[in-house]
Amino acid sequence: MPKDPFDWIDDASRRRERAGLVRTLRPRGADGGPVDLAGNDYLGLTRRPEVTEAAAAAARTWGAGATGSRLVTGSTALHAELERELAAFCGFEAALVLSSGYAANLAAVTALSGREALIVSDAGNHASIVDGCRLSRAETAVVAHADVDAVRKTLEAHPGRRAVTVTDSVFSVDGDAAPLTALAEVCAEAGAGLLVDDAHGLGVLGDGGRGALHSAGLAGRSGVVATVTLSKSLGSQGGAVLGPARVIDHLVNTARSFIFDTGLAPAAAGGALAALRVLRREPALPARTRALARTLHRRLTGEGFTAARPDAAVVSVHAPSPEAAVRWAADCRAAGLAVGCFRPPSVPDGISRIRLTARADLTDQQVERAVATIVGTAPVS
Template identity: 65%
Template sequence: MFDWLDDAAARRADAGLVRTLTPRTTESERLDLAGNDYLGLARDKRVAGAAAAAALKWGAGATGSRLVTGSTEVHAELEYELARFCGAQAALVFSSGFTANLGAVTALTGRDAAIVTDAYIHASLIEGCRLSRADVAAVAHTSPDAVEHALATRRKQRALVVTDSVFSVDGDLAPLRELSAVCRRHSSALLVDDAHGLGVLGEGGRGAVHAAGLAGEPDVITTVTLSKSLGAQGGAVLGPRRVIKHLVDTARSFIFDTALAPASAAAALAALRALRDEPELAERVRGRASELSARLADAGFAVSVPEGAVVSVRAPGPNEAAAWAADCAERGVRVGCFRPPSVPDGVSRLRLTARADLSDSDVDRAVAVVTETAPPDARR
């Protein structure tokens, strides 16, 4: 019955696309530039302490879906403060950023709607589009003109434009103001996945939607994850109250999923308050990303110019990228390795994620290790 899996595994191995699970330990001395803890809050005592206290108070899990027993005072407080911080009318917390995107896309579209997406949107948004049963058009990356053409020629009256704010592969930024203007010309709504913008962009880290002046607009919906800048786990949708109410009534990944654990909700709330109290964290992580990018470019690599915390370094191919990342880890620096099908343009990369708590010596070490372990043909 499953003999075909062996053939599929062999093809992946030939293409250099085998993935492995490598458990990390708490004692690791490696410099972590692979995770998404942009503000360095995942191990912050305020954040971890809030999680521990909530676990003792509420228990290890949420015990049920949000509509049964899974909604606690912590969830409600997090939703209120997250919406207020980001400038939205209301927010709804999901168990992950993936389920938040699934719920928002599927509940706000359907057979009688059209979806226009950037070609490089996150996999969770792609899955939402596939499940939506809507007419879906994926258009050229960061092209408002392509979006306008798709909206003007759509066959369905209702339409939703879907994009990331900061794209996870190269860290480039979507033209949100221009996209919003296009949507309004064609009576369409805009959904922005701000997973990589929250905590990094905008005033005090309020996100890319806030920075674009679109926070609180009646035709804009934002999704975020709590697992990156906030160092916790979970996701949320922010937008007009009537949109949030609609999701409570109709989003299947909200209704039929066990709620986010209270400990994770409390950790995210503590991290949000830390960001509110230390708005300089956002500027600090952007500065470290720019420094990493500039120094690696000076060393001769093809490097992205980061809008947020993500810096990508192009590799000659998938096998070379995997070996390069492994060599970096051997030298004590953990970096991300992006290969097809994770990269929409088919180009393999190392991905370095900056953190607000990186020191000057950390940056020196990272640049030295990436440079010294590079394949011979990795430079431009």
């Protein structure tokens, strides 16, 4: 009898289990549940009535799905409206909405590079950027995290070559910010493009939450392109690329994760647009999120924990081992607090962590409860 072609999966599963790396889906209910410091709803907008009502209205008007790719039937007037307002808010000439932030990074990285190009990528970049580099077929030089001099030396070693430097604006593991101003200077000197994933900056950094690039004075520059997600501060789903109009036109014509993907569902577009308008009306929300992140950091380091200083909304707290991180996160959940858990191989530096995300709608009492829970469930080193 022929061997089952997927028997190897059982061996792989056993290896994951021995290494303590098994991932498990945990469906949550619609109401109640733990205090959430694990999700990315930084401004607390995903359940705001005006956001959910806008999503429902969009579904009633345009249907439950986009019905096709953006180039066939999947573009609606709602998508175009969202693109115009998002570009204007963030300070860019144009925007292109895709079905996810992951798809946006794949689109931007692949379309702005290619076989003849050089990509200079930060070692701490998100997996979607890493995958974009792999799919691009470009030569990719991975440089040390946040090392501007390493970027400079890499670009100088390839004079005259078409190149793009790619970085997160705020890195998702430790929550630290990239040196965007210095990177932009190095790229401009070398004639290289700068592509920045501002997923964790939009809605948290900059004037009224306009993002890290706007804060650095780089929004709208000819050599600068940004990607964002609609699923964090804007409480919805989807992603977008922001940049010069000619760059956006190029993506429409060449980016495979845009051309061959079904357009973002109208409900998600409507919800994101409503959330963007809430953010414009309530520009104090980002400052509240940042303040809560600093409070969490101050309280936890005061208790003796090692935690990365938050440049935006993410607070990363070191755990003594991968097993301890998993147990810590589970104990927090059992006590009514949801936190993230990062461990090798997801973290390149080998340091296991629990990750907390501040949210503008958290009360002071919830923050105090979170700190008490984290302290009370901490593993012994």
